């Protein structure tokens with residue numbers, strides 16, 4: 001996510017950080033590089049101009065040229081500007097569903113932007129996070145395949161999908177769906193509409209017609225962030241023709257250049273509610289400007305990591321782990337358990353990216369295959385007897401040789417795993433002495 005923007009925006013910031021004090025020329029050079037980074041990320045030129053003006057103004061106002069730590073101060077200035085352009089901190093836009101049920105939500109956007117996928121993702125999100133019963137409504141009479149696609153996704157998300165009669169008009173379809181949602185007491189319904197390759201009269205008329213019949217509580221524009229500025233232009237054109245409530249950005253998982261995310265709010269005034277990070281129905285995250293700005297500047301996103309941990313790991317599992325650590329009973333078995341818990345959270349790479357400096361670290365680790373390393377460690381621990389796992393002190397030379405053979409590794413690798421385990425055990429003991437474990441973990 002934002003990989004190329006990150007690299008390009010960080011390089012001028014890092015070079016400012018290297019010098020003790022900076023000159024006006026240094027600052028101008030850095031601003032020029034940032035400007036290039038923004039344009040390459042397909043940020044609208046008006047947005048990039050305003051961005052740089054704000055950063056320059058702050059740099060002058062905060063007397064950056066006199067600072068003894070200009071790198072740090074400049075990072076903070078750029079971070080604050082990123083947060084503002086992504087939509088502002090603290091005031092994160094939330095999709096408000098306070099209305100009489102069933103709350104109608106309409107998704108609009110161009111063909112291929114991700115409407116159908118996003119409809120199912122949003123239904124799953126509302127079901128999981130807000131305990132809402134959602135009815136999905138396919139409403140593209142021209143493409144029967146789109147109905148099948150939504151039904152398949154609905155099954156994956158385990159939410160219900162309305163059996164739309166595609167021989168009828170879109171307005172009739174949503175009326176029938178509304179009736180069904182009322183009689184079966186759904187909390188909300190999400191209507192997936194037809195898209196086009198470009199905005200045309202027919203599409204706009206159809207959307208107006210659906211809107212009249214549905215009276216949506218929220219009309220969400222689904223924008224493909226890979227299309228950069230185009231996504232912003234289309235959003236503006238849509239918004240001018242039919243008022244939108246907000247935006248969902250899709251495909252931020254590819255190396256979307258970031259232009260859409262940084263420009264859309266500034267140019268349309270519309271909030272971004274969510275962003276999509278994959279094709280699966282669970283790949284939708286609420287949009288937090290400060291967290292994303294932090295990811296762009298490689299300062300990690302520990303809050304999201306903690307939330308993911310809370311979702312994937314049960315409280316009991318976590319508590320049991322902490323108690324063992326606190327009592328100094330952390331064994332190789334627990335070490336393995338801990339690693340498996342980590343695996344549940346996602347790939348090693350995606351986890352590291354959420355840690356401060358994680359992207360830089362990943363760069364240094366290029367060539368080291370973290371997943372493979374994890375598999376090897378697992379094989380080594382699984383080749384131990386349970387006595388060995390509980391007490392690693394019995395691991396003498398011949399036992400280590402046996403384990404190496406059993407796991408298809410070498411004695412050196414076995415030694416490394418034992419060494420890493422001992423370090424972790426020591427760290428745990430330190431933490432528990434300082435009473436830090438309880439504070440560190442959110443459970």
Ligand SMILES: Nc1nc2c(ncn2[C@@H]2O[C@H](COP(=O)(O)OP(=O)(O)O)[C@@H](O)[C@H]2O)c(=O)[nH]1
Nearest residue numbers: 111112113114115116117250251276277278279
């Ligand atoms: N990688 C990725 N692919 C996505 C995302 N959202 C949608 N897609 C893919 O984009 C393609 C078009 O999506 P679809 O929902 O059919 O778009 P629609 O024409 O607007 O309904 C499909 O292959 C989706 O799997 C996303 O957030 N990330």
Ligand SMILES: [Mg+2]
Nearest residue numbers: 115116146193
């Ligand atoms: Mg579709």
